[in-house]
Every structure is written in C-alpha cells, then in structure tokens.
Amino acid sequence: MAHPFLIGENMTGGYGAVDILHSCTLAVEKGEIAVIVGPNGAGKSTAMKAVFGMLKLRQGSVRLNGEDISRLSPQARVRKGMGFVPQTQNIFTSMTVEENLEMGAFIREDEGIQDTMAQIYDLFPILKEKRHQAAGELSGGQRQQVAVGRALMTRPQVLMLDEPTAGVSPIVMDELFDRIIEIARSGISILMVEQNARQALEIADKGYVLVQGANRYSDTGKALLADPEVRKSFLGG
Template structure:
C-alpha cells in the first residue's frame, strides 16, 4: 500500500482550477519528484497534499487515512511535514529555537536528543546553533527549515523547491543531505526546478503540465524519455 495516494484531485483558488484530475503516489522510503514548467500546478499540488488547500474533487490518502479535509496541524500529527519554498524559518529566532519550534508535538524531555540528531545531519547548524536564522545564508536557512521539519520524525517530508536561490555548490550540498535524510527512513516528495538533478536522485517522478498529469515513470525513465527531455529538461 502506498504511503501517500493522491486520487484524481481537482483543486485551485477561487474560481480558478489549477489542478485537474491529478493522481500520484509515494511509497514508503521513496524519493519522488514532481517536475514541470512554471505554472504547471506543482506547488498547488504540494499545498493540497498538506491541507493548505482542500481538493474540490478527489481525495488525498495518507498512511491509509483520507486526510483531504484535515487542517495541516492534524496532518503533521499523522507523520507528514512540509518545507515550503519561502518564509520557512523564524528569522528572529536562533537555529536552536527554530528546531524547538519544529518539535511542538514532541515531549519536552525528548527535544535535546532530537536536536542532536538534526545536528548530526547538518553539522553546520551545530556550529551556528546560537545564531539568528535571519543572519544566515540561503543554504544555511534551508538546512534550518529541513531540520525543523525533521524534529518530529516524519514518515513523509514534502519539499518545495529546496534549491531555489542557492549557489551551485550549495545545491549539491542540500541534495546530498536530502539523500542522507531519505536513507535514514522518511519518504520524500520533492518539487524542484533543477529537474535533472532531482530525477537522478529519485526512485520515481511525475511531470505536470497545465495542471494535469503528463508523464510518469522511474527517475531514469523520465531522464531517458526524448519528449520529456525536449519539453522539460532542456534537451
């Protein structure tokens, strides 16, 4: 059984439909990428999965439960977390305080041990644990956002454009850490502008175009598909 099932959802804002009859799934332990052109509905799909939007038709099933009508905090309680593209850290709080905010459902006595685990993932955050997040580089803030999301030991992590605005060197660092996070247990659903890099790392991928499913397959199948390469990978 899939950990996440998106079943023929239609969703949007106001009178505008962004997604139309979109389906996808993520199995336990997988990395799954969603790629497509700007305006394809990728971020809208992530927000609908996480409960920030509710589907007009279809449903979202997480770990065997229909979560389509649940608010985000209820979905977090069930083991899903979300790292948005922007506004993903508390800029006035320190690294340590940001991680504590991410652990809002954890027992107080567990928080320090959880932080130490995050520092093992991101040694740079241990070095800067007392620094305000707003004074950090874009790559470091992305580490803080990812670390905060991992504080609750999620089953599934949603990541929206984790490489946006980062230097090529930092993109490589972030993607290596995403792989390490996945190796430790949680499945990852990622929307990413760097489609080739994301698909190379992914077990499977989906291509959205104009709010609809266009292609799906393993990461390697999509990378090798000449039409996908021509239309979406710059090949």
C-alpha cells in the first residue's frame, strides 16, 4: 500500500517525563491541505513540532516521501523539503521584508533565488510594495505573509503552518486562506494548526480533531463539518 507523502504515525512523546501526544497520527498527500483542530491544550502545536523534529518521540515515526526522517534534526528536515512557520516570533523584525525573504533562502545553492522571490511577490503583492520596509512595522496579517514567504523561499515540498490566522481580522484571514489554497494548488502539501476551525475545515482536504494529544476524529474537511458530534463539541453547534 502506498504511504502518504508525509506522515507522523503513532506519535507518542512530550516534554521531559510527561507525554502530551498519545499514538497521534497525522498525514498529508502531495498538494493537499490537512488541518489540525481541537480545544486549547489538545496538543495541536506539539503534534506539529513532533512532525518537524522539535520534539523527541518515545514511540512512532515520521516519514516523508517514503523515507523515515524520525531521527533527523529540524534543520535536516528543511533540507529534505519541509518548511515550518511557527505561530509567534516568525520574522526578523529589524530586517526589511526583502532581507527576511533572503534569509529564507540560506540553504539554497542554486541561482534561482530571485525567481522564487518574484513568485512570492506575485502571491503577496503587498510584500513587493513594502519590500524595503522593516518587517516589524507591518500589520499582523502582513507579518504572516512575510513568515510564509520566507518559508516558501526554501522551495519546500511540505509547508507547516502553526495558527497562521491568529490575531488577524476576518478579511485578512479569508485572504490568507485563499493564498494557502493557491500554494497547495502549486503541488506543495500544507499541514496546519488553526484556531478558526470551521473556516479551516472548509478549505481542508483532510481534517484531524485532536483531544488530549490523541486523534478523536479524522476525515475529510467536508465530512467533519457535517458531523453533528464534531459540530456540537468543537465548532460551536
């Protein structure tokens, strides 16, 4: 049976002696959007960190394109094609927008950096307009665009986003979701944690509801939105 493009399978682990994840499994196919939702303290961000190698697993594995990468450092996973945008402190505030994007290309050894930057400016036109401005002077939504753009500069095969719409207005949230759909359509797999569960599941090919570090529900985004139990317990009815 073919494996998913990226899978964190039966992940158990946490910080010190305390396990936060309990046999948690997350997977995403090429060009798919997979969304992780659940109540506060459910282990959503911890699960993302485990997939990215920022958390040591006691059990389970992470495989990318069939290769076991469980023992690789986060830096090595970036070289394998993973990009990660943390929820906070995800830009260099004193650097310009363009310098932030250039920092994203630090592992690149090819000559195509300017081409990738042009693609990011096409995706986020406001960044081109503000490319010489310090990133710390931008609005919350624009900062998120810089953070996503910087991760895209590595030309990832998988883009992991930890609450990309946290603290932004509903209009900006819709715009960011539109851009995330565009990124997925280019063939990049998206795995993201999102607090705006209903809106996120609307754009998701696949959804995971985590409770206390374990899978409670896993299905397509549409099926989860239609599930009365999921709606009642996690989507406000």
